[in-house]
Amino acid sequence: MIPLLLGSLLTIAIIGYIYYAYQKVSYWERKGIPSLKAPIFTGSLTAIADPKVPWSASLRKYTKKFGNWWPIRRKAHELFVTRFEEFQKQKRFPLIETSAEDPSAHLGMTWGPRWKRLRSIVAPQFSNQSLKKILPTIRDSANHLVDHISKNGEGKGFEIQRYFQEYTMDIIARVSMGQQGSKQFETDLVPIMKTFFDRDPRDPIFYWASAMPVFGKYIRMGFFLVMSLVKNSFMRAVSLIENAVKERKEQRANGASSNDKEVADYIDLFLDAEEEIDFSEEKKQNFKNMHVKRHLHEREVIMQLLMFLIVGFDTTSNSLAYVSWYLAKYPKILKKLQEEIEQVCGDEELTYDNLNELKYMDCVIKEALRLNPLGVFVSSRVAAHRCEFAGVQLEEGDSVQIDVFSIQYSKEIWGDDVEEFNPDRFLNLTADQKEAYLAFGAGPRQCVGMRLAYLEQRMAFAALLRKYDIVAGPETEKELQLQGWTTMSPKSVTVQIRKRGME
Numbered sequence: 078m079i080p081l082l083l084g085s086l087l088t089i090a091i092i093g094y095i096y097y098a099y100q101k102v103s104y105w106e107r108k109g110i111p112s113l114k115a116p117i118f119t120g121s122l123t124a125i126a127d128p129k130v131p132w133s134a135s136l137r138k139y140t141k142k143f144g145n146w147w148p149i150r151r152k153a154h155e156l157f158v159t160r161f162e163e164f165q166k167q168k169r170f171p172l173i174e175t176s177a178e179d180p181s182a183h184l185g186m187t188w189g190p191r192w193k194r195l196r197s198i199v200a201p202q203f204s205n206q207s208l209k210k211i212l213p214t215i216r217d218s219a220n221h222l223v224d225h226i227s228k229n230g231e232g233k234g235f236e237i238q239r240y241f242q243e244y245t246m247d248i249i250a251r252v253s254m255g256q257q258g259s260k261q262f263e264t265d266l267v268p269i270m271k272t273f274f275d276r277d278p279r280d281p282i283f284y285w286a287s288a289m290p291v292f293g294k295y296i297r298m299g300f301f302l303v304m305s306l307v308k309n310s311f312m313r314a315v316s317l318i319e320n321a322v323k324e325r326k327e328q329r330a331n332g333a334s335s336n337d338k339e340v341a342d343y344i345d346l347f348l349d350a351e352e353e354i355d356f357s358e359e360k361k362q363n364f365k366n367m368h369v370k371r372h373l374h375e376r377e378v379i380m381q382l383l384m385f386l387i388v389g390f391d392t393t394s395n396s397l398a399y400v401s402w403y404l405a406k407y408p409k410i411l412k413k414l415q416e417e418i419e420q421v422c423g424d425e426e427l428t429y430d431n432l433n434e435l436k437y438m439d440c441v442i443k444e445a446l447r448l449n450p451l452g453v454f455v456s457s458r459v460a461a462h463r464c465e466f467a468g469v470q471l472e473e474g475d476s477v478q479i480d481v482f483s484i485q486y487s488k489e490i491w492g493d494d495v496e497e498f499n500p501d502r503f504l505n506l507t508a509d510q511k512e513a514y515l516a517f518g519a520g521p522r523q524c525v526g527m528r529l530a531y532l533e534q535r536m537a538f539a540a541l542l543r544k545y546d547i548v549a550g551p552e553t554e555k556e557l558q559l560q561g562w563t564t565m566s567p568k569s570v571t572v573q574i575r576k577r578g579m580e
């Protein structure tokens with residue numbers, strides 16, 4: 078009897094799951110949207126989860142195959158800006174999905190009143206005033222970067238991306254973790270944090286959590302339990318930050334204050350806001366008219382710092398690497414940039430104000446990011462309720478992914494020279510082009526660290542190009558090979574340096 082009962086239950090469960098999986102893979106087709114004929118249990122993940130092909134490149138391929146509906150192309154502005162309240166949340170994979178009350182969520186993982194509170198605390202850390210305070214630290218790290226690069230010697234090809242990773246990590250560790258002085262190539266923070274971006278999307282745990290979102294929560298719980306037992310690099314990063322916060326709390330309890338330091342880092346700024354929070358009460362608040370309290374739970378302090386370490390180094394170092402490759406490839410653009418640096422900064426110290434005047438530098442950075450939008454993965458939004466969007470009926474929880482790559486390569490928007498590296502196009506953008514430039518996202522959720530990312534890049538190139546030319550050698554890649562499933566990065570960028578005036 079019992080085996081028969083168990084057998085029947087198992088059969089019902091299997092049939093139920095097959096029905097659920099079928100409904101899931103045929104969901105968009107049933108709504109009349111052309112989509113992949115995906116395998117029943119793993120869905121379109123099988124087609125997109127290729128560790129060798131960045132997510133953004135896969136999206137572009139399917140836009141070409143299925144037309145503008147894979148995904149919605151020209152509706153980014155509506156999604157990110159005008160209908161932000163209906164589409165606040167970014168899509169997350171089940172393994173890293175959190176609830177609105179989970180204290181271990183960082184800004185990028187939240188939505189609703191909680192996102193509004195966290196954003197109101199994090200955003201001021203990137204205002205002009207705050208960035209001016211950390212400028213001396215950035216300048217010092219840039220000087221160390223130039224020293225390290227110059228040790229390579231001239232006339233020899235070297236992989237420059239690794240230097241930029243150390244530079245951007247150095248800055249973020251100094252301003253957010255209380256690291257004292259520059260420690261480029263002295264810590265193992267870069268290899269630890271790289272594991273977040275080098276994740277293989279076909280890793281079985283990640284894969285099955287995504288293929289079976291109904292069990293995602295339990296797979297996630299098991300995953301974090303195992304990680305805390307084996308102390309993998311994610312847990313090492315968390316404990317690094319926990320220790321830094323604990324140490325700082327002890328110092329503060331013994332009378333130390335943020336005013337004792339030349340630069341108040343983010344640990345102090347976040348601890349100043351520390352307070353117990355009732356998340357379930359906060360969830361009930363009205364998003365539009367809520368009174369935003371600038372308070373953080375202790376776990377939130379740790380998670381915001383972790384977020385800075387994760388998102389603050391890889392993105393900007395990739396951008397620096399892309400720009401270096403273009404500068405090596407296009408000596409005329411390099412020369413024009415060096416002339417601007419000379420004209421604006423002369424031999425003076427690099428300051429917030431003179432770096433801000435480097436308009437052509439911004440065009441060069443923007444054009445490199447137009448051709449290589451590295452953060453497409455997060456350019457998505459989830460419908461908060463049933464609504465119509467771009468002529469399609471969406472249900473609560475449906476997500477819309479914007480194919481930034483295709484938009485930034487659209488001939489219709491950018492002209493026939495869309496494939497060319499032409500920074501001058503950013504001197505005079507049309508309104509349509511402004512809307513179509515989505516390297517940092519758009520609207521209230523636009524990248525909160527964008528100004529820091531620009532500042533770090535202006536500083537690095539101003540410091541380096543005053544002394545050196547970046548030049549192509551025989552080893553320099555003819556075309557960049559792109560990799561990385563989440564952020565899109567060049568596999569390698571091999572260049573040479575040459576003292577200025579030696580050509």
Ligand code: HEM
Pocket residue numbers: 157167184185186196249384385388389390392393396446451452453455456457515516517518519520521522523524525526527529530
């Ligand atoms: C070149 C460098 C960078 C690029 C291309 C980039 C790109 C992006 C993109 C596309 C988004 C999603 C925006 C949206 O959904 O509309 C984002 C969000 C975010 N970025 Fe960046 N980012 C960069 C550097 C940084 C840095 C240096 C930091 C901080 C240290 C940072 C912190 C964040 C945070 C916290 C979010 C989430 C904001 C929110 O959800 O409210 N980013 N970034």
